[in-house]
Amino acid sequence: METKRAATRLAALGHEKRLAVFRLLVQAGPEGLSAGVIGEQLGLAPATLSFHLAHLSRVGLITGRQESRFIFYATNYAEMDDLLGFLTQNCCNGGSCLPKTLAANTQAKRRRSSPKTC
Amino acid sequence: METKRAATRLAALGHEKRLAVFRLLVQAGPEGLSAGVIGEQLGLAPATLSFHLAHLSRVGLITGRQESRFIFYATNYAEMDDLLGFLTQNCCNGGSCLPKTLAANTQAKRRRSSPKTC
DNA sequence: TCCATCGTTCAAGTATTATCGAAATGATTG
DNA sequence: CAATCATTTCGATAATACTTGAACGATGGA
Incomplete structure (x- = not known):
């Protein structure tokens, strides 16, 4: 049951674009980055990016917060910590x-x- | 290019059965375990197990060595180390x-x- | 209010991955 | 060499994931 959780998170990271997004956010720190900035940095179509952000979000690796017109995504450090611990x-x-x-x-x-x- | 490598490894671990196999091998230590024992422990059909072992092997996370009639698989610690470092x-x-x-x-x-x- | 911007959701096409029975391979022993 | 055992490869099927254009909702500025 715990293995399943870890596996879904690893699978989420096991995609080149999503991993790039995640690393970008890890480097960005707790402030995070807006979806637009991420998309620009990585050259991803809006719909594609949204799909990947939703994926990472669903498995708990990142969280988004609305701020005016933007949505800032940031790493969920505690969950990532757990994942590494598990491994x-x-x-x-x-x-x-x-x-x-x-x-x-x-x-x-x-x-x-x-x-x-x- | 390096991200791609990391992503393929994470993807390999991002499958419940493969993750279970990998952890079993991590716990087993450098000696490793024969395919048969792994399959027995995890209740996997031979063909399915072989598929997953080949997958983990292909991305460099484990290696197999023949020993008499058995094939022992063991964690490739150095590669796993690199992966964690990357993350x-x-x-x-x-x-x-x-x-x-x-x-x-x-x-x-x-x-x-x-x-x-x- | 009207318009532009940011981001998501939907729908549909394409591609990749997982599973497992059956057959083949390779190693060992009698 | 024949029999046996461990594991892989093949082949067919099923399931899941990725991508993107277009439509949509929400926000902020003129």
């Missing part, structure tokens, strides 16, 4: 493993008993 | 960000001594 869980029983990932997992474990800091 | 690159220009992810990226930075803003 690095139970990594090879402590054997030789992912350098970065193992580090991330250790950090994650350490963090889980305390509130978020960044 | 956490250029994270929100130092603003409030991914807790776990940020930690991962910091480790990555330390390991590679490459400039990552996070």
Whole structure:
């Protein structure tokens, strides 16, 4: 059941254009970017972009907020965090493993008993 | 071009059964598991499993080695590592960000001594 | 009010992906 | 070499996803 959730999110990121959108938003930070700006940056037709934004939004990776005539989309950092945590869980029983990932997992474990800091 | 590679890998993981296979292998460690064992664990028809293993293999996330009559599949840790690194690159220009992810990226930075803003 | 702008939704065509039975391959053993 | 076992490949079918033009609703400015 949890695997299904992770899979739908990974599938959402598993499309070149959507991944590009997502990375753009990750880099943009909490402020986010308006749909128009995203479309301009990536050269996507409005309908196509809207489709992908809706997709990313539906699986919880981004959220949109209306601001005057624009809609700003921003990364949902907490959900992305969960996804990465899921991917690095139970990594090879402590054997030789992912350098970065193992580090991330250790950090994650350490963090889980305390509130978020960044 | 690099985004495309990451996207194909994420897409490969973005399928419930394949993600389950992958996690099983991550937990199994470098030794890996034979196709038969994987199929048994996850209740997949041989042909279906083979299709998914080939898919994961083609995008570089796992590799198979023949051992007697069996084929053992194991996680390609380095490639997975790269993928996670890609996802956490250029994270929100130092603003409030991914807790776990940020930690991962910091480790990555330390390991590679490459400039990552996070 | 009228018009332009921003973005979404709809509809329909096209393309890609998943599934699994059956047959083929490849390795091992008697 | 024949039999057996593990896995893959083939082929057909079903399902899902992507793209885009056109129409629509909402907002803000003249």
